[in-house]
Amino acid sequence: MDTSWHNSIDKVIHEPARLSMLACLYVVESADFVFLQRQTGLTGGNISSHMSKLEEAGYVKVEKTFVGKRPNTSFQLTEPGRKAMEVYCDRMKKVLGDLAG
């Protein structure tokens, strides 16, 4: 059985917290920090650190603005991020399909 598939899996995406944030951003236009927190159940610190990694990879665009006097950070999936998610889903489906036999 060929087990070299693990090299083709995007490890930036293949992390539960990042995957849940990306899944949420994949289906909406954009979402802010609090919304992502509510949807994923992650803490603020977790979201910040994982978002930095996703931003570094170029998968997420971060926009910092003010809503009234409150700072507001919103996130949007970039085109490469969307493509990477699609590739990731295809590969995982293939790996799981192979395992199921």
Added chain:
Amino acid sequence: MNEIQGAAKLESKIYTGYWQDGTVDLVAGGCLALIGLSWINGYPALGAIVPALGVPVWMALRQSVTVPRMGQVKFSQQREARQRRGLVWTLGLGVAALLLFASLYALAAVRPESDSDFLAVKVQWIAALPPVLLSVLALCAALMLGLGRFAVYAGVLVLAGLVVAVADLDPGWGMFGAGAVVWVAGIVILARFMKRYPPEPADS
């Protein structure tokens, strides 16, 4: 294909979840009850301005109660377009329902005094029309937002219309009664929402 279905399902779940704050129930119920009260007190024209006040009140509530607790999200352009279409249909149906009721009521009002009891019974049923017609709007909202409780509200409105017809009441009582039920449901949902989601600091 499965991926598209899965993504659509997740998007629908997130979209429906964004309407579980009870603010729309609270404002819609309050508007209905106020319209009913204005009719009961003989000022039906006052009822016409209530929906115009309801929209800014709802937006302010959403901004001050929902956004600090739930955050902000912008849905896809397809979803926004679908929402706009749904809104246009709902408003169109609302206007049509209002015109239908006004015409029927005007026709009934000009009927000769000598008419038989049969016509009087018909007038009684016309009085039941406003809540029944509004139930169509509640069903539209149920379909548009994917919220089953609005289908229940549609049932409450139909029931209110039947009570008004059978008990020969002013149509305002039907609107007031149904509005009060929706308003109370909104209070309960909002209280649960606020308890479940305490406000978050803007950015952690």
